[in-house]
Amino acid sequence: MSKVLMKGNEAIALAAIKGGCDAFFGYPITPQNEVPEYLSKHMKLAGKVFVQAESEVAAINMVYGAAGAGARVLTSSSSPGIALKQEGISYLAGAELPCVIVNVMRGGPALGGIQPSQADYHQITRGGGNGDYHVIAFAPENLQETVDVIKGAFDIADCYRNPVMIAVDGLIGQMMESVDLDRENPKRALAKKDWATVGKEHGGRHVINSMHLDPQKLEQHNLKLQAKYQKVINNEQRYELINVKDADYVIVAYGTMSRICRSALEILAKDKIKVGILRPISIWPFPVKAFQELPSSLKGILVAELSLGQMIDDVKIANNGKYPVHFFGRVGGMLPEPEEIVQAVKKMMGGKNHE
Secondary structure, three states: OOOEEEEHHHHHHHHHHHOOOOEEEEOOOOOOOHHHHHHHHHHHHOOOEEEEOOOHHHHHHHHHHHHHOOOOEEEEEOHHHHHHOHHHHHHHHHOOOOEEEEEEEEOOOOOOOOOEOOOOHHHHHHOOOOOOOOOEEEOOOOHHHHHHHHHHHHHHHHHHOOEEEEEEEHHHHHOEEEEOOOOOOOOOOOOOOOOOOOOHHHOOOOOOOOOOOOHHHHHHHHHHHHHHHHHHHHHOOOEEEEOOOOOOEEEEOOHHHHHHHHHHHHHHHHOOOOEEEEEEOEEEOOOHHHHOOOOOOOOEEEEEEOOOOOOHHHHHHHHOOOOOEEEEEOOOOOOOOHHHHHHHHHHHHOOOOOO
């Protein structure tokens, strides 16, 4: 297939099918409704399973069951719906069950509004459920990257036996761009799912459980999970550096905000202000390695988000006190103009630190 013009949510849905999705379980919520709407037709045409559950809680528990049987499973929702799924996501992580979760983020807190936001960052990167666990999380910037990330996410989930979340926002879900859905992803060597509950006739009796009543066994299980997460940190940090090599200032931004910052860079360049972008593609693990590539001559970092500064802690940890850190954000579904980013950079140049 050559490039085709598609709406974001429909491209997400088709990318999941291309990535080998066997089953989808979900519940409608704006602004991601086109994902289940598209899949309700095309999963059946592909000989796969589609179920609109009675609630988000039901959907995530159906994901648990199908993942436990070895299927490649997808669910999608938007911010309040993802909040309802958090107990199930913790169960999936605790039971080491792979799945892919798409969060088309909207403004909050609570029901908030249906406009784009990045205010789910803490929920995604810190784990919204109970216990010491992580989901592997990616935040693509455009539809082609979203398609590529989703197609590869099923392999990553299977590789680490862990939920993978794709965090986009309402703008990316609703916009239209051209995408190549047949672009090849790097292949991963994946082990056979000999842990799956497929029945005695197909591989023996297996038990999948997230409860460990013996505290010593539960501690050992947690330490095993932490060792796995360390492998993810070592292997899955993804980022893009834009005009960073000789920059005086760097903006850290992801997703829709990084698109706006790209336009701001063009304006700043006309004013002969050297600014680059550090764009996290993985938000867990956070790309700490990228900060090691920043020039020693850097004068400051601007964190730009569609939130009130949820990523700033990760930036400060990665920065380790090396450069002054400033912040610019809009919330509630408000998208800034590039000129607002330009003014934030110029304010940073004036020396006002927003740490």
